[in-house]
Amino acid sequence: MTNYARMYRLRLTPWERYGKAAAASIAALLDREEAERSLPLGRALDLGCGRGQFTPDLARRGWEAVGIDYVPAAIEAAKSRDVTGVTYLVGDVTDLQSAGLEAFDFFLDIGCFQGFDVAQRSAEGRGVSALAKPNATLLMLAFGPNRMRSRIGGVSQAEVEEAFPEWELLTVEPAETSGLGWPMNKTNPQWYRLRRRT
Incomplete structure (x- = not known):
């Protein structure tokens, strides 16, 4: 598994490049997500939020x-951005119960789940399921299985579904990688959208 704490110390955060380069496609996915909902949108949890690259946009869009x-x-850096309507906390997405969170309508996981082993993926799935309101949705970006999996992660569709047995897989779509270079162009990244079964 990637040592993210060490990478932040070394100022090696290549995943943040994707968020900037793919901002338009991510915005389109969030637009589609919100088009199915009425206002207020509800509560959203950004899993593995890092320095808060996507969480402020959720707040600007009307999510709590x-x-x-x-x-x-990473959380200290996110808090320093001082964005209204956003809450950040240090916590383990494989042990969400210990974070003392309330229920959510929407979950966003951009590149977090893909770095976990089987037990950790199952733990994230259980934690998200326990916090999900009826018909909650999850939008996840993950690398596909690849030769570099032991270093940069990656999961198959079957592994996503295995970790979220109480969820219906709604869509699987290839992520936009043009202009991003390695490793994005070698990992077959996919966007998964799931809905909590009632």
């Missing part, structure tokens, strides 16, 4: 946004 990450330095 919460970001969680296990790296204290």
